[in-house]
Amino acid sequence: MSEITLTPDSRPLGKSGLMASPIAWGMWRFGHGSVAEGRALVDAAFAAGVTLFDTADIYGFDGSGGFGDAEALLGRIFAEAPGLRERMVLATKGGIMPPLPYDQSRAYLMSALEASLKRLRVSEVDLYQIHRPDLLAHPQEVARALDDMVTAGKVRAVGVSNFTPAQTRAIASFLTVPLASHQPEYSPLHLEPIENGLLDLAMELDLAVLAWSPLGGGRIGAPEDDRARRVAAALDVVGAKFGVSRAAVAYAWTMAHPARPIPIVGTQNVQRIAEIGEVYKVRWSRQDWYDVLVASRGERMP
DSSP states (O other), rough: OOOOEOOOEEETTTSSEEOOOSEEEOOOOOSSSOHHHHHHHHHHHHHOOOEEEETTTTTTTTTSSSSTTTHHHHHHHHOOHHHHHHSSSSEEEEEEEEEEOOOOOHHHHHHHHHHHHHHHOSEEEEEEEOOOOOOTTTHHHHHHHHHHHHHSSSSEEEEEOOOOOOHHHHHHHSSOOEEEEOOOBBBBTTHHHHHHSHHHHHHHHTTEEEEEBBBBGGGSSSSOOOHHHHHHHHHHHHHHHHHHHHHHHHHHHHHSSTTEEEEEEEEOOOHHGGGGGGGGGOOEHHHHHHHHHHHHHSSSOO
16 A cells, blocks of 8 residues: 655745745744843754745734734844854744735835835745635735835745635635735634645645644644544554654644645744654555544544
C-alpha cells in the first residue's frame, strides 16, 4: 500500500518565485517579550528548519492597545541582527483596523503597508496578505492596491487570509500579478478548507496554503469534548507508531493533503519549536489519514 511521506525540502510559494519551508512559524502571540526573548524564538525556528515567518500588524494587540507590537519587536530584532532578515521569507498582513473592524480601501491598505515596513524596519516584505475580507471593498480596488505594492518594490508577492473560495477567485481575477497564497484556519478539528472547496481552488490556481491554528486552538493538545478526544486518540495511534508527539502528527496530517498546506506553528516555547522537525518522521497510510478525518467528522466515509 502506498504511503504519503513528508520532506523538509523548500517548496514554491505559489507562482511568486519565492521558496519557503514546509512549516512556518507564526507571531500571533509574539510582541510582549524582550528583544533577547524574541531573538531566542526566531533562532529556534531557524534551527528547526523554518524559513517562512508569519506576522501581521494586529499581532500583539490585546484589545486595549499594542497594535503593531509583534512587527515592532521583530523590527528591533532586525536592528540588532540585520542578517536575520535575509535568511527568512517574511510575511505580514493588514486590513484590520480596530475598531472599524476592516478597511481594505486602497488608501488605507497603502498606509497600512507603510506602517508595517516602518515597524519592521525593512524596505520590503516578501508576502503581504489581506488579513480578513472587507465586505465593503470591491475586489478590484483591493487588487489594485496589491498590484501597486508590488510595482513599488515594497512587496514581492501577495495573498489573502480567511477569504471564501468565491472571494479568493474574485480578487485573483482582478490582479495583474499572481495571487501567491491563501491563509485559512485548517486542522483536524477545522475541516472547512476541505469541505468548502478551498483546497481544490488552491490546487487549481497554484496557491500556497498557509494553515493557521493547526492544533485547533490548543484543543488537540488538551481535548475537552468528545470530538476532540476522538481526534486526539486517532492522532496518538500514529504518534505511537513513529515515536512523535501528538502535535507533530497533527501538523503532518495537515501537510499530507495534495494541496501541500504549510502549517503555521504558533508556539512561543523554544522547546516545542525544536520539535517541529518530528513531522518528517511520520509516514501516512491512507487508512491512518482517513481515520483522523472520520474521527473528526464523527461518521464513516460515504
